[in-house]
Amino acid sequence: xxxxxxxxxxxxxxxxxxxxxxxxxxxxxxxxxxxxxxxxxxxxxxxxxxxxxxxxxxxxxxxxxxxxxxxxxxxxxxxxxxxxxxxxxxxxxxxxxxxxxxxxxxxxxxxxxxxxxxxxxxxxxxxxxxxxxxxxxxxxxxxxxxxxxxxxxxxxxxxxxxxxxxxxxxxxxxxxxxxxxxxxxxxxxxxxxxxxxxxxxxxxxxxxxxxxxxxxxxxxxxxxxxxxxxxxxxxxxxxxxxxxxxxxxxxxxxxxxxxxxxxxxxxxxxxxxxxxxxxxxxxxxxxxxxxxxxxxxxxxxxxxxxxxxxxxxxxxxxxxxxxxxxxxxxxxxxxxxxxxxxxxxxxxxxxxxxxxxxxxxxxxxxxxxxxxxxxxxxx
Amino acid sequence: xxxxxxxxxxxxxxxxxxxxxxxxxxxxxxxxxxxxxxxxxxxxxxxxxxxxxxxxxxxxxxxxxxxxxxxxxxxxxxxxxxxxxxxxxxxxxxxxxxxxxxxxxxxxxxxxxxxxxxxxxxxxxxxxxxxxxxxxxxxxxxxxxxxxxxxxxxxxxxxxxxxxxxxxxxxxxxxxxxxxxxxxxxxxxxxxxxxxxxxxxxxxxxxxxxxxxxxxxxxxxxxxxxxxxxxxxxxxxxxxxxxxxxxxxxxxxxxxxxxxxxxxxxxxxxxxxxxxxxxxxxxxxxxxxxxxx
Numbered sequence: 001x002x003x004x005x006x007x008x009x010x011x012x013x014x015x016x017x018x019x020x021x022x023x024x025x026x027x028x029x030x031x032x033x034x035x036x037x038x039x040x041x042x043x044x045x046x047x048x049x050x051x052x053x054x055x056x057x058x059x060x061x062x063x064x065x066x067x068x069x070x071x072x073x074x075x076x077x078x079x080x081x082x083x084x085x086x087x088x089x090x091x092x093x094x095x096x097x098x099x100x101x102x103x104x105x106x107x108x109x110x111x112x113x114x115x116x117x118x119x120x121x122x123x124x125x126x127x128x129x130x131x132x133x134x135x136x137x138x139x140x141x142x143x144x145x146x147x148x149x150x151x152x153x154x155x156x157x158x159x160x161x162x163x164x165x166x167x168x169x170x171x172x173x174x175x176x177x178x179x180x181x182x183x184x185x186x187x188x189x190x191x192x193x194x195x196x197x198x199x200x201x202x203x204x205x206x207x208x209x210x211x212x213x214x215x216x217x218x219x220x221x222x223x224x225x226x227x228x229x230x231x232x233x234x235x236x237x238x239x240x241x242x243x244x245x246x247x248x249x250x251x252x253x254x255x256x257x258x259x260x261x262x263x264x265x266x267x268x269x270x271x272x273x274x275x276x277x278x279x280x281x282x283x284x285x286x287x288x289x290x291x292x293x294x295x296x297x298x299x300x301x302x303x304x305x306x307x308x309x310x311x312x313x314x315x316x317x318x319x320x321x322x323x324x325x326x327x328x329x330x331x332x333x334x335x336x337x338x339x340x341x342x343x344x345x346x347x348x349x350x351x352x353x354x355x356x357x358x359x360x361x362x363x364x365x366x367x368x369x370x371x372x373x374x375x376x377x378x379x
Numbered sequence: 380x381x382x383x384x385x386x387x388x389x390x391x392x393x394x395x396x397x398x399x400x401x402x403x404x405x406x407x408x409x410x411x412x413x414x415x416x417x418x419x420x421x422x423x424x425x426x427x428x429x430x431x432x433x434x435x436x437x438x439x440x441x442x443x444x445x446x447x448x449x450x451x452x453x454x455x456x457x458x459x460x461x462x463x464x465x466x467x468x469x470x471x472x473x474x475x476x477x478x479x480x481x482x483x484x485x486x487x488x489x490x491x492x493x494x495x496x497x498x499x500x501x502x503x504x505x506x507x508x509x510x511x512x513x514x515x516x517x518x519x520x521x522x523x524x525x526x527x528x529x530x531x532x533x534x535x536x537x538x539x540x541x542x543x544x545x546x547x548x549x550x551x552x553x554x555x556x557x558x559x560x561x562x563x564x565x566x567x568x569x570x571x572x573x574x575x576x577x578x579x580x581x582x583x584x585x586x587x588x589x590x591x592x593x594x595x596x597x598x599x600x601x602x603x604x605x606x607x608x609x610x611x612x613x614x615x616x617x618x619x620x621x622x623x624x625x626x627x628x629x630x631x632x633x634x635x636x637x638x639x640x641x642x643x644x645x646x647x648x649x650x651x652x653x654x655x656x657x658x659x660x661x662x663x664x665x666x667x668x669x670x671x672x
Contacts, residue, residue: 036492036497037497038597040497040498041497041498044497170642196640196641197640197641197642198636198641198644199644199645201598201600201601202644202645203395203588203591203592203598203601203602204391204394204395204591204592204633205641206387206388206391206633207387207388207391207392207633207634207636207637207641207644208636208637208641210384210387210388210391210516210637211384211637211641213384214381214384226499227499227593227595230499230501230593231592231593234508234591237508237510238508238510238517238518238519239387239510239517240510240512240517255498255499258501259499259500259501259593260501261501262508
């Protein structure tokens with residue numbers, strides 16, 4: 001009996017010591033970014049931003065006295081790899097939450113893992129289907145395609161350009177955009193006259209554009225990420241297309257202007273507010289976050305922060321918010337995330353609830369036009 | 380269907396096809412000299428574009444100087460590749476050689492990624508980018524450059540293979556390596572030559588297409604595959620048949636994207652490849668056992 005007693009106490013003691021050691025240990029946050037591969041333009045700024053903001057939180061003493069530790073892996077934009085690495089983060093690294101992956105395809109592949117292992121996942125990809133329908137453990141920070149589509153259609157409707165041609169890339173981003181374009185067209189009284197696609201590695205889209213030129217479209221909406229849209233802009237210029245060209249938020253970075261050169265002039269696209277942070281009115285609730293992010297990124301990486309990096313910044317800050325409210329287990333973090341309200345981040349103002357895991361409203365986007373190799377806000 | 384649309388599809392297809400042809404000829408030259416398919420061929424296309432960019436931006440050379448430097452540097456890369464990876468092989472069975480060229484292509488791609496990063500880059504066009512109208516269609520000055528340079532290279536190639544000693548020696552190797560060796564042709568030297576010529580051609584293709592399509596560390600894969608299709612259609616000939624194969628492929632892709640559906644563009648190329656391999660493995664124009672050089 002006495003022996004049993006000692007055994008019991010030592011067990012309790014071990015547990016207690018372990019608990020104490022655990023409390024002092026940093027909170028591990030996992031991250032999956034496509035740092036290499038075709039989506040590197042997303043993954044690299046995301047990883048940089050996540051690292052930067054976590055370093056800064058730690059420098060300021062961590063969250064409630066506990067440091068954060070980022071375990072970031074490179075998925076190379078590969079969904080299979082993303083799933084393997086997600087499992088590794090959960091089983092080996094024992095993270096409390098995962099930020100990423102960078103692309104919609106990878107996110108959709110990782111969602112079942114996060115749901116099964118009950119680990120909160122904050123995706124940095126834009127696809128609407130990530131959080132529609134709502135999945136218990138999955139949140140996202142990137143603006144929904146639906147909002148971007150709405151922004152363009154709203155403008156087209158007001159300017160009476162109601163017959164459009166769409167040209168979308170045949171990958172996760174493009175097909176999600178295509179679905180949204182088709183789904184929302186009727187609501188804005190817009191007719192889609194032609195519906196074409198191009199491959200992510202295609203080098204010449206004059207065929208598709210020639211076909212569109214033959215139709216009666218009043219505007220072209222192109223949905224893709226670099227370098228395809230830059231080629232389309234150049235091809236359109238070559239063909240002398242007179243109708244306005246609209247792009248998606250997937251190319252809202254200086255890189256697009258650099259690639260498309262002259263051909264970029266006059267193109268309009270919906271964009272997060274990062275690009276135009278300095279010209280936003282001071283009354284904008286996001287301005288403080290935006291300026292802080294842009295300045296930090298400039299100091300750390302000598303490069304301009306873009307909204308892709310902002311998605312990771314938002315994800316880390318949302319987690320920080322949840323941990324500040326006392327959550328340090330996956331389940332508690334999830335519950336706290338869901339209670340987030342009016343958090344003015346980079347992507348927009350987040351309001352999560354049990355029915356809403358995307359959290360952003362129409363104000364997340366502004367419509368910009370490229371003029372003299374720079375962005376101008378269009379009303 | 381209007382005439383100007385068809386004209387546009389055809390012109391676009393021809394200029395893309397010219398690039399496929401140049402890459403395809405690079406494939407067949409090496410195939411004829413060594414009997415292997417050099418799957419690293421696409422990487423030399425990429426090296427052409429990326430090295431031009433490097434000379435332009437890092438060394439601040441003007442475009443006319445950067446291009447020869449880039450061709451020279453990719454040719455050296457081709458030479459080193461043959462010397463370090465192909466020649467030392469003890470048992471040069473085709474399967475070993477093919478695996479080595481695939482390994483080589485991954486290596487070259489990886490090194491370029493580490494060296495120059497993952498971004499896509501644009502190269503300035505050779506002479507402006509104001510469109511030129513032909514009928515109802517438009518092309519860019521760069522398209523004319525592509526067509527002209529392709530013609531010059533194909534002609535130079537023809538001259539080399541039919542009117543110079545080393546070109547004739549290389550043809551001899553293609554007919555029968557052993558016999559060529561017996562009459563005193565240094566077969567290994569010819570293999571080296573074939574790598575030099577095809578890497579130079581590949582890089583030129585990469586350079587002249589870069590202002591239109593932009594370039595990145597991974598553009599070689601798809602272009603290499605399309606060039607391979609062109610070579611297969613041409614029956615692995617390093618002459619006119621492959622050129623026709625490339626142009627045909629380019630035009631079919633362009634017409635397919637315009638008239639049928641743009642989603643099937645790449646599928647068209649690979650369906651043609653498979654059909655040719657199944658039905659006419661000797662190429663579209665080849666006789667069963669044809670002259671291959």
